[in-house]
Amino acid sequence: MKRWLDSFTTQDLVIIAIISALGLAVKPVITPIVHLVSAPLLIPGGSLAGGFYMLWLGLVIALVPKRGSAVLTAFVQGTVIMILGHFGHHGVMSILIYTAPGVSAELIALFFKDKKSLVCQISICAGANLTGTVLVALLIMRLPTIPLAISIITSLISGFGGGILAFTLIKRLVHHRFDLLTSQQ
Numbered sequence: 001m002k003r004w005l006d007s008f009t010t011q012d013l014v015i016i017a018i019i020s021a022l023g024l025a026v027k028p029v030i031t032p033i034v035h036l037v038s039a040p041l042l043i044p045g046g047s048l049a050g051g052f053y054m055l056w057l058g059l060v061i062a063l064v065p066k067r068g069s070a071v072l073t074a075f076v077q078g079t080v081i082m083i084l085g086h087f088g089h090h091g092v093m094s095i096l097i098y099t100a101p102g103v104s105a106e107l108i109a110l111f112f113k114d115k116k117s118l119v120c121q122i123s124i125c126a127g128a129n130l131t132g133t134v135l136v137a138l139l140i141m142r143l144p145t146i147p148l149a150i151s152i153i154t155s156l157i158s159g160f161g162g163g164i165l166a167f168t169l170i171k172r173l174v175h176h177r178f179d180l181l182t183s184q185q
Contacts, residue, residue, distance in 0.1 A: 008072075019060045019073055044147075047137075055169070074102025078095040101132040104130075104131035109124055111123075126163060
């Protein structure tokens, strides 16, 4: 484990910490807004908002192009959530529920050479959101088949939107000559 963490520079770890914090900071803002839409439709709010939470995993893969950056980001978020307990009451399961989408994002990113491309970002966000939705739906909510299917479809649509937002953020950072992204080209 120590050797794996040694592959990250201090700058990488600071970026991972900032992106983890940003991902957690938007959650209390987005969650009530999403629940206004999802509650009347009887759709779990996490599957609808998840694409916006997962865009941070796509962004960290673009900013810190080292294996494990998304896993570490997701693990930090899960650990903070478990300790603070603000955004869910899943206890120790929070680490699994947050880290698994990071693993999924890393695996999907392996299939793409250009981690900043639109297709890559959409795939990362949709796949990560699908992973998180399925875990929560099966382990926590124990949804029956039809609500599970609706949650899966919702999570893929939301992940698609999150991927587009991540791609847009990356393009804006490149446009403004954000050194981390422009030096990788």
